[in-house]
Amino acid sequence: MSNQAVRGQIWHKGKPVDGFELEKVSDCIDDPDRLVWADLINPSHDTLTRLAEELSLNKWAVEDALAASERVKATAYAKHTFVTVYAVAFDSPTATTGDEAVDAAAAEIRFERISMFIVHNALITVRLTEGGGDRGDSEYTEVFDMDEVQRRWEEIGGQEYGVGALLHGLLDVVVDGHFDTVQQLDDAIEDLEELLFDEKVASRALQRRTYSLRKNLVALRRVVLPMREVVSLVQRRRHDLGHSDALEPEFTDLYDHVLRVTEWTESLRDMVTTVFETNLSLQDARLNTVMKQLTAWAAIIAVPTAITGFYGQNVPFPGFEHTGGFITSVSLLVVSMTVLYLLFKRRDWL
Numbered sequence: 001m002s003n004q005a006v007r008g009q010i011w012h013k014g015k016p017v018d019g020f021e022l023e024k025v026s027d028c029i030d031d032p033d034r035l036v037w038a039d040l041i042n043p044s045h046d047t048l049t050r051l052a053e054e055l056s057l058n059k060w061a062v063e064d065a066l067a068a069s070e071r072v073k074a075t076a077y078a079k080h081t082f083v084t085v086y087a088v089a090f091d092s093p094t095a096t097t098g099d100e101a102v103d104a105a106a107a108e109i110r111f112e113r114i115s116m117f118i119v120h121n122a123l124i125t126v127r128l129t130e131g132g133g134d135r136g137d138s139e140y141t142e143v144f145d146m147d148e149v150q151r152r153w154e155e156i157g158g159q160e161y162g163v164g165a166l167l168h169g170l171l172d173v174v175v176d177g178h179f180d181t182v183q184q185l186d187d188a189i190e191d192l193e194e195l196l197f198d199e200k201v202a203s204r205a206l207q208r209r210t211y212s213l214r215k216n217l218v219a220l221r222r223v224v225l226p227m228r229e230v231v232s233l234v235q236r237r238r239h240d241l242g243h244s245d246a247l248e249p250e251f252t253d254l255y256d257h258v259l260r261v262t263e264w265t266e267s268l269r270d271m272v273t274t275v276f277e278t279n280l281s282l283q284d285a286r287l288n289t290v291m292k293q294l295t296a297w298a299a300i301i302a303v304p305t306a307i308t309g310f311y312g313q314n315v316p317f318p319g320f321e322h323t324g325g326f327i328t329s330v331s332l333l334v335v336s337m338t339v340l341y342l343l344f345k346r347r348d349w350l
Contacts, residue, residue: 055122086223
């Protein structure tokens with residue numbers, strides 16, 4: 001796979017060590033005074049396989065890290081723990097009115113898979129960007145900002161708490177991304193609710209946007225809901241993973257954020273369903289209004305048709321071939337149509 005990159009950091013007694021080489025990871029893995037982080041972006045199968053052999057990583061976990069698609073999960077193996085999560089990003093719409101709002105809001109959620117191997121005092125992250133170097137898109141930006149993770153590590157001095165602090169910092173940034181995406185979806189749904197009663201917006205455009213939001217929400221729920229099990233397993237194995245008890249409040253807060261995101265996605269699903277049903281109800285109401293208007297005008301038009309048809313008979317009748325007959329027929333036309341028009345108007349059919 002093209003566009004491969006390797007970065008990382010080694011800390012010795014909480015102090016960063018200059019220079020990082022992937023080959024040095026295996027030499028530091030059993031040193032209690034060292035903490036190791038290695039980040040592999042779009043690694044080749046050979047690169048990850050060699051690292052797996054040096055660190056005794058499970059071959060099935062390695063295959064999962066390189067698979068085209070993989071679900072969110074956390075698995076405890078004999079010598080390490082394997083975690084897979086997804087970072088997400090959602091582009092906010094810029095237009096706010098009319099059909100432009102509907103089209104501009106139809107942005108898609110982008111995903112970036114992050115696989116993690118927690119081995120003693122080392123955190124190995126494997127990230128597969130969307131398409132890697134095969135995209136050929138010079139404007140493509142990564143969904144997940146690893147620099148933000150590093151900044152958080154440095155701010156809280158997480159290196160002093162071991163690999164558990166590194167894992168918490170990474171998961172915290174991922175969950176914050178979920179939170180931001182849910183917030184933007186919530187705003188997009190609220191904007192859509194306001195467009196429901198905008199007569200300038202085509203009903204088909206609203207339906208298209210509603211289905212787009214629903215599709216994005218379903219995709220987001222697939223990566224958000226399993227995060228509860230991921231964080232729960234990390235909490236249960238905190239001592240095996242080298243977490244100190246000082247990090248327990250941080251992981252509890254992280255789990256609370258995951259629950260809030262999960263509950264929020266559930267409420268958004270109900271909101272999208274309500275928007276869709278409301279749109280259908282409004283369409284039915286508009287159709288009924290149109291049908292009432294058509295029926296009223298058809299009844300009004302039927303009166304002159306009947307009267308002119310009666311007076312168009314080629315047989316003698318009162319007023320036949322006389323001016324009085326013409327006046328009578330015109331009077332009947334005007335009076336009948338006026339009475340019908342007023343009756344339908346009073347009943348709000350016109």
